[in-house]
Amino acid sequence: MRTGWNVAEVIGVTQETRTARTLRLRLPGLTGHRPGQHVDVRLTAEDGYTAVRSYSVASALPGDELELTVEELDDGEVSPYLVHQVAVGDQLEVRGPVGGWFVWDPADPSPVQLIAGGSGVVPLMAMIRAHAAASPGSTAPFRLLYSVRSPDSGYYSAELDELARSPLLSVTYVYTREAPAGSGITPHRLDAATLLAAVLPVDDHPAFFICGATAFVETVADWLVRAGYPADRIKTERYGGTGSRP
Amino acid sequence: MTGPGDDGDAGSDYLDGNAAAGPLSEVFAVDVTVASGRCAHCGRTGELATARVYPNSHGLLLRCPGCAEILLRLVDTGHSLAVDLHGMSYLELQRDAPGSQQKPSPAA
Numbered sequence: 465m466r467t468g469w470n471v472a473e474v475i476g477v478t479q480e481t482r483t484a485r486t487l488r489l490r491l492p493g494l495t496g497h498r499p500g501q502h503v504d505v506r507l508t509a510e511d512g513y514t515a516v517r518s519y520s521v522a523s524a525l526p527g528d529e530l531e532l533t534v535e536e537l538d539d540g541e542v543s544p545y546l547v548h549q550v551a552v553g554d555q556l557e558v559r560g561p562v563g564g565w566f567v568w569d570p571a572d573p574s575p576v577q578l579i580a581g582g583s584g585v586v587p588l589m590a591m592i593r594a595h596a597a598a599s600p601g602s603t604a605p606f607r608l609l610y611s612v613r614s615p616d617s618g619y620y621s622a623e624l625d626e627l628a629r630s631p632l633l634s635v636t637y638v639y640t641r642e643a644p645a646g647s648g649i650t651p652h653r654l655d656a657a658t659l660l661a662a663v664l665p666v667d668d669h670p671a672f673f674i675c676g677a678t679a680f681v682e683t684v685a686d687w688l689v690r691a692g693y694p695a696d697r698i699k700t701e702r703y704g705g706t707g708s709r710p
Numbered sequence: 711m712t713g714p715g716d717d718g719d720a721g722s723d724y725l726d727g728n729a730a731a732g733p734l735s736e737v738f739a740v741d742v743t744v745a746s747g748r749c750a751h752c753g754r755t756g757e758l759a760t761a762r763v764y765p766n767s768h769g770l771l772l773r774c775p776g777c778a779e780i781l782l783r784l785v786d787t788g789h790s791l792a793v794d795l796h797g798m799s800y801l802e803l804q805r806d807a808p809g810s811q812q813k814p815s816p817a818a
Contacts, residue, residue: 468735468736502728502729502731502732503732504732504733516732518729518732559732559735559736560731560732560735562731562732562735562741562743563728563729563731563732563741563743563759564731564741564743564744565727565728565731565743565744565757565759565760566726566728566759678723678724700726701726701728702724702725702726703725
């Protein structure tokens with residue numbers, strides 16, 4: 465059992481967007497993790513001051529490696545360091561992966577509807593990757609509804625395009641500030657009509673995983689329940705902060 | 711993620727009980743976020759992952775999503791960890807539930 469704080473080594477860094485970076489970590493002794501779990505990262509300053517933040521695991525790797533995608537927060541104590549300074553070969557204190565509730569079970573045949581607001585896509589990407597890795601083991605249809613500010617602010621774009629060529633995954637983007645050039649799409653925040661047109665129908669009894677800023681998650685979950693989706697099929701993970709409503 | 715708040719008051723700045731999995735893993739041998747608890751104040755039952763977490767500078771509070779009363783209080787002084795569970799009248803763990811063990815299962 466992995467409990468308490470362990471030392472992970474940074475073995476790779478990839479710029480994901482202008483403000484986000486993916487870190488690949490090696491955590492000796494780790495034997496995979498469940499899709500949707502998170503780790504806690506602890507930084508300690510020279511004066512002993514510590515700061516702990518939680519980051520969802522983005523990867524679905526079987527061994528002792530995992531990836532985190534970190535978005536830089538303007539007033540962050542931890543994220544600017546992880547996005548701009550930490551380098552391959554550095555060490556980080558990590559607790560986890562933990563959290564057995566906001567996870568997708570590859571043995572569950574239910575259709576899955578994922579809904580992401582911004583960086584909330586990270587744990588949902590772990591589920592998509594685990595689903596693709598389990599194929600042809602898992603025939604559960606997956607859908608992702610992904611709300612992004614602009615085309616260049618979405619994570620994993622090329623990989624999602626590639627994975628969506630499978631009949632088992634479809635991806636729908638909602639652009640809130642800026643739509644792709646020449647697309648004719650008017651940027652708008654997610655609304656109930658757009659949501660209900662994009663998600664799997666009630667009769668499919670989908671399992672929902674919704675992740676994003678608190679207001680986004682609560683508003684979306686509320687629209688789904690009002691539309692007749694059972695609340696006990698909706699799992700949410702709030703990223704905190706004062707993110708905008710959809 | 712948000713930084714620690716000041717006091718853990720039941721305001722709007724909270725996370726899911728899921729976010730307490732790490733700190734609680736220091737105390738319990740299993741993942742209690744998937745355990746079902748009963749609020750001693752209003753009687754509501756549900757997985758701890760669905761409760762509301764209010765981090766503060768020395769630990770966290772877990773509040774009932776129904777009545778907002780405190781279910782669990784974790785105080786970490788650095789030297790010790792103290793857990794106050796008097797806000798829950800019981801805690802039920804499914805022995806064979808997926809995720810009831812902290813040990814991650816190998817990915818498929």
